[in-house]
Structures are given as C-alpha cells and as structure tokens.
Amino acid sequence: MAVRPFDVVSAFDVVSDVATIVTDVVLRSTEHRDLAFVVALERHPDNAPFVGQWSRTEHAAAIAAADREHWIIERAGAPDPVGFLIAYDLRARGFGVHVKRIVVSDKSRGVGRRALARFIERATRHLAPPYIWLSVFAENLRAQRCYRALGFCETPLTPDERLMYHDAVGGFSNESKLMFLRGGDPRRVAASKST
Ligand SMILES: CC(C)(COP(=O)(O)OP(=O)(O)OC[C@H]1O[C@@H](n2cnc3c(N)ncnc32)[C@H](O)[C@@H]1OP(=O)(O)O)[C@@H](O)C(=O)NCCC(=O)NCCS
Numbered sequence: 001m002a003v004r005p006f007d008v009v010s011a012f013d014v015v016s017d018v019a020t021i022v023t024d025v026v027l028r029s030t031e032h033r034d035l036a037f038v039v040a041l042e043r044h045p046d047n048a049p050f051v052g053q054w055s056r057t058e059h060a061a062a063i064a065a066a067d068r069e070h071w072i073i074e075r076a077g078a079p080d081p082v083g084f085l086i087a088y089d090l091r092a093r094g095f096g097v098h099v100k101r102i103v104v105s106d107k108s109r110g111v112g113r114r115a116l117a118r119f120i121e122r123a124t125r126h127l128a129p130p131y132i133w134l135s136v137f138a139e140n141l142r143a144q145r146c147y148r149a150l151g152f153c154e155t156p157l158t159p160d161e162r163l164m165y166h167d168a169v170g171g172f173s174n175e176s177k178l179m180f181l182r183g184g185d186p187r188r189v190a191a192s193k194s195t
Contacts, residue, residue: 025114027122030070030084035059038072038084047103050140062086073104073115082106085119088169089127095168097123099134102143113146120150120181132181133165135172144177152179 030038035056042053054062062068067090073083083104090098099119104112123129134152136143154177157165165178172178 024076025111025118026074026076027071027085027115027118028074030059030063030072032060032063034072034081034084037081041084041103041105042101044105046107050137050143051101051103067092068100071115071119073111075111082111083115085115087119087123089129090168091127091129093168095165096131096133097127097129098169099132100169108142112143113149116146116150133178135165135169135176135178137173138175138177144179147179151182153182154178155180 038059039054039056041047042051059070063070067088069085069087069089071085071087072081073085074081083102085102086100088098088100090096099116102112102116104115120132123132134147136147157178162178166172
C-alpha cells in the first residue's frame with residue numbers, strides 16, 4: 001500500500017488492516033466516576049515512567065474541553081475499564097489530531113493497539129484531520145512497536161519545526177520521538193502555519 005501523506009483515507013486503510021481484531025475493544029466517553037481509575041492507572045509504577053501525571057482536576061478539564069477527547073477503553077461486553085486515551089483536536093491551529101496519552105492495564109496483548117485503531121477510525125470519520133500524530137519517549141520501545149504496527153512513522157523535523165509541535169501540545173521531552181500516522185511530511189503543514 002502506497003504512503004499518501006495527509007490523505008485521511010490512509011487512516012481508514014490502517015484501520016481496515018486490523019479490523020478483524022478491533023471489534024472486541026470499545027471506546028466510551030470518560031465520566032467523572034471513572035477518574036479514580038484513570039488517575040490510579042496513570043500513576044501505577046508500570047505506567048508512570050512512560051506518561052505524564054495529571055490531577056483529577058486536569059483530567060476533568062480535559063473531559064470538559066471542546067477541543068480535547070477523553071476516552072475509556074473497555075473490552076466489549078465487559079463492565080470494567082481496561083485503559084484510557086486522551087487526544088487533542090488541534091485542527092484549528094494547523095496541527096491535526098494529537099494522541100496525547102494512552103494507557104492500558106493489560107499490556108502486550110494487543111489491547112492498546114486495538115484501542116488506538118478504534119480511535120483512529122473514529123477521528124478519521126468525525127474529524128477528518130489532515131494528520132494524526134503523537135510523541136513517545138525514545139526508550140518506550142513497546143509503545144513504538146504498537147504505533148508502528150498501526151502505521152505511525154517517525155518523521156525527522158528541524159529544531160524550529162519540532163519547537164512548533166512542542167508548543168502546540170504544551171511540551172514533550174527533548175528525547176521524545178514524534179510519530180505521524182503513515183509518515184508523510186508534516187513540515188508542509190508546519191510551514192504553512194509559520195507564514
Ligand atoms: C503503550 C501501550 C498503550 C500499548 O498497548 P499494548 O496493548 O501493550 O500494545 P500491543 O500489545 O498492541 O503492542 C505492544 C508490542 O510491543 C511488544 N513489546 C513488549 N515489550 C517490548 C519491549 N520491551 N521492547 C519492544 N517491544 C516490546 C509486544 O510484543 C507487542 O508487539 P507484537 O504484538 O508485535 O509482538 C501499553 O503498553 C501501555 O499502556 N504502556 C504503558 C503506558 C505507555 O507507555 N503509554 C504510551 C506513552 S507514549
């Protein structure tokens with residue numbers, strides 16, 4: 001399958017690649033009653049080295065914000081949450097959709113991959129972003145493998161371009177890798193922002 005930068009149809013192609021395994025994971029909007037679960041999972045020693053730590057208030061603000069999405073990940077038909085995903089809708093500022101954070105409790109069993117595929121499918125359908133991207137710690141090889149399996153590719157940026165993405169999401173570490181769905185050349189979008 002050819003790489004088509006910023007072609008939102010490619011996100012559907014990615015999802016169709018994993019469609020047979022996506023059906024057992026669902027996303028539902030996070031509610032305030034879920035925040036104890038979310039904060040505990042985020043702070044769990046298995047996860048804290050890889051993701052930022054927010055207070056309940058910060059999570060509640062993300063739930064309320066029109067340009068943020070906060071999802072609980074569940075297995076279809078099972079009552080208990082197994083993870084969460086936060087995304088920023090940055091289309092109005094020219095930075096597509098950013099997957100801010102994803103955490104699942106049961107790792108390396110494809111749950112995170114299926115949840116992210118669900119999110120891509122939904123974001124593509126409802127937001128039609130020019131691109132979907134995320135940052136990941138260089139040492140987080142498990143997450144990178146998950147992202148690559150879905151079509152995210154690391155894209156080299158100049159320091160100025162990287163700074164634009166950094167500022168668009170309130171920062172990420174100097175060592176973080178930026179990965180864009182289906183690669184592409186985000187500089188095209190970044191450049192248009194700076195003019
Ligand atoms: C990142 C995360 C959401 C991915 O979800 P997941 O359900 O574990 O992901 P998957 O099972 O689909 O894929 C993980 C892959 O990494 C592989 N893996 C596991 N440990 C690994 C390691 N140390 N090095 C490299 N690959 C590793 C798994 O075998 C699997 O690959 P495979 O299915 O091709 O064999 C989940 O691991 C998680 O919550 N991690 C802690 C928080 C975190 O890192 N969040 C992301 C921050 S950017």
